[in-house]
Amino acid sequence: MENPIILQTFYWEMNSGKYAEEYPEEANLWNLLAEQAAEIAEVGFNFLWLPPANKGAAGAEDVGYGTYDLWDLGEFKQKGTKRTKYGTKKELKKAVEKLHQNGLKVLYDAVLNHRLGADDKELVKLKDDSKAEVWTIFNFKGRGDEYSSLKLDWRVFDGVDWDERTQRAGEFLFKCKEWDDSYEEDYLMGADIDYENQEIKKDVINWGKWIVNEIGFDGFRFDASKHVDNGMIHDFIEEVNQSTDKDLFFIGEAWVNSAETLADYLNTVGQEKLHVFDFPLRESFVKMMQGKLDMRWLGEKGLVNQDNFRDRAITFVENHDTERDGTNEYGTEAIVHRKMQAYCYILMRRDGVPTVFWKDYHSHGLKERLDTLIAARKKFAYGDxxxxxxxxxxxxxxxxxxxxxxxxxxxxxxxxxxxxxxxxxxxxxxxxxxxxxxxxxxxxxxxxxxxxxxxxxxxxxxxxxxxxxxxxxxxx
The missing domain is CATH 2.60.40.1180 (Golgi alpha-mannosidase II)
Known part of the structure; x- marks a missing residue:
């Protein structure tokens, strides 16, 4: 694969508000991708990063990050819906097949840190010997024992952020538990999965093998990977990769703005097949947007310009978290000026795998200009x-x-x-x-x-x- 390019195929507001009115076809994303497969391939994209395809706590309204049931890809009536926000399992498989027919590879957005939308609550003892009523029972009644018979309760979690009995928010660590060995603070949200529990670890790795070998995906993007147990990330990649003859592709979302820290994260996980998004490089694009970047040193910015890590950087300008309508909960500043300069930089460089954001490509009207840069990358971006x-x-x-x-x-x-x-x-x-x-x-x-x-x-x-x-x- 020469000069590969990733297309992120979704954004946070997809099929909501004004976007639902202006782009009604996005209400059925799997069908839309199948229809556009030939065009997407002809433009020059190689990988498609799809949103989380599993059932979320908010049902058909869930963007995908409120993971309820990994094994339900829009097949079972759960959380008030059979389909997910993007379509049904049948439509998803058809889209993957169509994309493959056009030479495209497909990446699954895996949300492995937590679960949300529990079916029931239970009384548990906390680390300080007090008790809390927590939402940790997942029965998956709509799916039953299809694909996996594992039901979840407090034993497969380290802790939660809500005590129903006292109506208090906080970080509630369960008795006889410790937070996992994550690169940064293990707790992020919801019911935090305990990957020291071998039962849930095995189930999630088996799910990964199923996603690759039965559904047809070619790799994964790990959501919030710096909050997931390092050993789990390593073993997931190792075991899932060994389950197939495919050359799988793995990307971690370790949101840190230091190239040295990103390199340290990769060394800590210790898995050579793991790539990461180059957030430090994007910080330079924010400064360039503001007119405050010293362009003399742009060739040294980001992980993509660090020796020994150049080929493990996934470069990007915007994604579903960095660019949202209204006030961004992550405190990031959207790149609204000189965006094409940033895209030009990542698409022409020798190192890194560049990513194009669907919202930029379609909603913001940059398709024609981006297509020109993509063509330049494919035709001319070679040599020293x-x-x-x-x-x-x-x-x-x-x-x-x-x-x-x-x-x-x-x-x-x-x-x-x-x-x-x-x-x-x-x-x-x-x-x-x-x-x-x-x-x-x-x-x-x-x-x-x-x-x-x-x-x-x-x-x-x-x-x-x-x-x-x-x-x-x-x-x-």
Whole structure:
């Protein structure tokens, strides 16, 4: 797979409010993906990251992160509905098959940290010997014993955040329990799963094998992975990967804004197949949006630019958590300016696997511009890579030299946070002497010729909207 790209196929507000009115087809996401499979593949995407497909506590309204029953993919009448927010199990399997037929791989968003929407409560003893009435009984009456006979009670959990008897919120750790060995604080929300309990650990790993071998998925995105037991993440990857001949792909959502901490997290889990989202790089894009980034050092930002971890970084601009309508509960700032500069950066670079956000692609009207960058990545982004010596605080240039396996490849990527509305010119050595280049984005109309030493004066518009250019060789 050359220059792979991930498409995140959902966003938080999908099929709600104004989005339900403007995009009614998104009410049945599995069917929509099946219908668009050929088009998605033709654009150049390789992986599709699907939302959690299992039954959530809020039924058909659940985005998927309120995990109730992992084994119910829209097949059983539970939580007031048979289907999930995105469709039925039958529709999901059909979509996966259609996507596979078009050469696409599919990633499952696995929410393994907690369960919500318990069927009943029980009285348990807490660590301090007091008692609490907690929602920890999961009977799964709609599913019965199909796929798994395991029913859940307090014994498979470490603790909860609510005592029904006293109507108090907090972190209630059960007697004879300890929080799991997670990278950061183990408790996040709901009924926190105890992965020291081998019964629930085995059941979840068996579920992972089922998702791959029976439903057809090609890998997983682990939600809130830094709060899940490190050993569980390691063993899940190990055992599920061994259950198939597929080359599975795994991504952890360890939301930390330090590249060094992300690297330490990967070392702690100790599983070489695990990738992580590059949140530190996105923090640099926020600064670029604000016009406060020193562009000279952009080539050093994020996990994607750290030696020994470059190939384990999943680069992105926005996702369902970072970009939401209204006030974001995570306190993140949506990237509303110079977003295309950020996408240009991740799509042209040699390292990392870039991700495109469905809401940007469709709802925000960036499809045409993103398609152009994706095409540039697939056609020209090959060969050695390096930063230009002419980079300054506001303008950044990055070169791909091209290679013999891809005739006519190579590029000069320029992005700027200047907004003077002038044309910025930079001397760049492309490694290709006496070669004509044109701007694949169409922002600059003229062609540029490099001299005998491979130097050329390359240009980019100093505007927020068009402050990115991808210069590629003119065909002979």
């Amino acid at each position: 890579a390096y930063e230009s010596e002419s980079n300054d605080k506001n303008t950044y240039s990055y070169i791909r030299t091209g290679d013999d396996e891809h005739p006519g490849s190579g590029l000069v990527m320029m992005i700027t946070q200047h907004e003077s509305e002038k044309i910025i010119e930079k001397s760049v050595n492309t490694g290709r002497a006496e070669t004509r280049y044109y701007d694949y984005t169409g922002h600059i109309e003229e062609e540029i010729m490099t001299d005998a030493e491979a130097n050329g004066i390359f240009k980019v518009k100093a505007t927020a909207e068009e402050g990115y250019s991808v210069w590629v060789p003119v065909k002979d």
